[in-house]
Amino acid sequence: MKIQRLPIPAFFILIYLSVALFAGMTESVAADKAQILRQDSVTKGYAPLAVGDQTIAAAYLPQTLGTARGAILLLHDINEHIDSAAIGLLRRQLPSHGWNTLAIKTIRFSEANEPALADTESAIDETAEPNETEETPEAPPVPEVEEAPAETPATEESETTTEAATSEQIFTTITTAQRIDAALLKLQQEGHENIVLIGQGAGGQLAIKTINETAVPVAALIMINTAELAEGVSITDVTIPTLEILGSLQKDNVKQAILKRQTQMKTEQRANYHLRQITGADHYFSSVPQQLTNQVHGWLYKQLLDEEVKR
Numbered sequence: 458m459k460i461q462r463l464p465i466p467a468f469f470i471l472i473y474l475s476v477a478l479f480a481g482m483t484e485s486v487a488a489d490k491a492q493i494l495r496q497d498s499v500t501k502g503y504a505p506l507a508v509g510d511q512t513i514a515a516a517y518l519p520q521t522l523g524t525a526r527g528a529i530l531l532l533h534d535i536n537e538h539i540d541s542a543a544i545g546l547l548r549r550q551l552p553s554h555g556w557n558t559l560a561i562k563t564i565r566f567s568e569a570n571e572p573a574l575a576d577t578e579s580a581i582d583e584t585a586e587p588n589e590t591e592e593t594p595e596a597p598p599v600p601e602v603e604e605a606p607a608e609t610p611a612t613e614e615s616e617t618t619t620e621a622a623t624s625e626q627i628f629t630t631i632t633t634a635q636r637i638d639a640a641l642l643k644l645q646q647e648g649h650e651n652i653v654l655i656g657q658g659a660g661g662q663l664a665i666k667t668i669n670e671t672a673v674p675v676a677a678l679i680m681i682n683t684a685e686l687a688e689g690v691s692i693t694d695v696t697i698p699t700l701e702i703l704g705s706l707q708k709d710n711v712k713q714a715i716l717k718r719q720t721q722m723k724t725e726q727r728a729n730y731h732l733r734q735i736t737g738a739d740h741y742f743s744s745v746p747q748q749l750t751n752q753v754h755g756w757l758y759k760q761l762l763d764e765e766v767k768r
Contacts, residue, residue, distance in 0.1 A: 666690060
C-alpha cells in the first residue's frame with residue numbers, strides 16, 4: 458500500500474499546530490507553578506493586629522509544646538518585615554519550645570531614604586502579603602483651595618470638606634509607639650506572665666525605648682546585632698535581664714557598639730546582662746538558625762523559668 462505524502466504547506470501547518478499546543482501546555486504548567494509558589498509564600502500565622510480603628514501587618518503563632526512559657530514580641534530591623542532575618546526564624550521556631558510569638562510591622566526608611574526610626578507613618582495597605590517588597594508610597598498631592606474674597610465668608614460646604622480632609626489625615630496616622638503598645642496589650646490581655654521583647658538591629662533600640670515607656674510589665678530583653686544607640690537611649694537604663702546576641706560575621710561598627718555596651722554594663726556591675734556570640738552568623742542567621750533559637754530559648758529558660766522549676 459502506498460502512503461500518501463502530505464503537501465508541503467500542510468506539513469508546515471501540522472508542525473506549527475504541534476509547537477503551539479506544546480507552548481500552551483508549558484505556559485499552563487508555569488502559571489500553575491507560579492500560583493503554588495505564591496500560595497506557599499504567605500506568612501504563616503499572618504493575622505492583622507487592630508490598632509484603634511485600623512489594622513497593621515502582624516503574625517501570631519501559639520506555642521505547640523503543650524506547656525506555655527510566655528509570649529515574645531519581635532521587632533524587625535529597618536526596612537524589613539515581620540518574617541525576615543532572625544525575626545522570621547525565631548517567630549517560627551520558638552513556639553515548639555513553649556513560646557507564643559507575635560511579630561508586627563514597625564519601621565520604614567525616612568523620606569531621605571536614610572535609616573531612621575519612624576515616629577509616624579502614612580497608612581498603607583497592611584493586608585498586602587508581607588513577603589513582598591514594600592516601597593514607601595508617595596504622599597498624595599494636597600488639593601489647592603481657592604481662597605474666598607475678604608468680604609465673602611467661606612461657605613459651609615467648603616468648611617465641611619476641609620474638616621473631613623483633616624479628620625481623614627488624622628485617622629490614617631499610626632505611630633510606632635501605638636503599634637507596639639497595641640501588641641503588648643494583646644499579649645497582656647491573653648494572660649501571659651512572661652512577656653519578652655526581642656529586637657533585631659534598630660528593633661533592639663525600639664525595644665529599649667519601649668521598656669522605658671510602656672505600662673505593660675516586660676520580663677526580659679534580647680537585642681540581636683544592634684548597632685550604636687541613638688542619643689538619649691542607653692543600655693544602662695534597662696534593669697531587667699538582658700541578652701545581646703552578636704553574629705561573628707557582623708560589620709565592625711556593630712561589633713564595636715555591642716562591646717561598648719558590654720563594658721558599660723560591667724562598669725555598672727549589672728549581673729543580669731549577658732553577651733553571646735554565634736560563630737558563622739551574619740545578619741540573616743540562615744547558616745546557623747538552630748543555634749540562634751537554642752541560645753534564645755536556653756537563656757530565657759534560665760532567666761525566667763529555672764527558678765520556678767527549682768521551687
